[in-house]
Amino acid sequence: MSTCARAALDLREPLAxxxxxxxxxxxxxxxxxxxxxxxxxxxxxxxxGAALEAAAEGT
Structure with a gap:
């Protein structure tokens, strides 16, 4: 998780x-x-499109 998202969670701020x-x-x-x-x-x-979507799976 990014530093900004972690800080927002810690401060109970919205994640938008x-x-x-x-x-x-x-x-x-x-x-x-x-x-x-x-x-x-x-x-x-x-x-x-299908090949690119499959390659991106889990990234």
Missing amino acids: GTAATARTWLLIEQPGPWGARALTASRLDAAL
């Missing part, structure tokens, strides 16, 4: 705006709308 620390980011630009699961609910190639 806190997030886990990420070591790696993958930015993908694709045209059109996407759903809640952007990799598989978008115009991105379905096989590629």
Whole structure:
């Protein structure tokens, strides 16, 4: 858990705006709308989206 989130919990503050620390980011630009699961609910190639989602599992 990030330091900010831990401090907010210790102070019993709301966790809005806190997030886990990420070591790696993958930015993908694709045209059109996407759903809640952007990799598989978008115009991105379905096989590629599924492969990326599987690779991200547990990260």
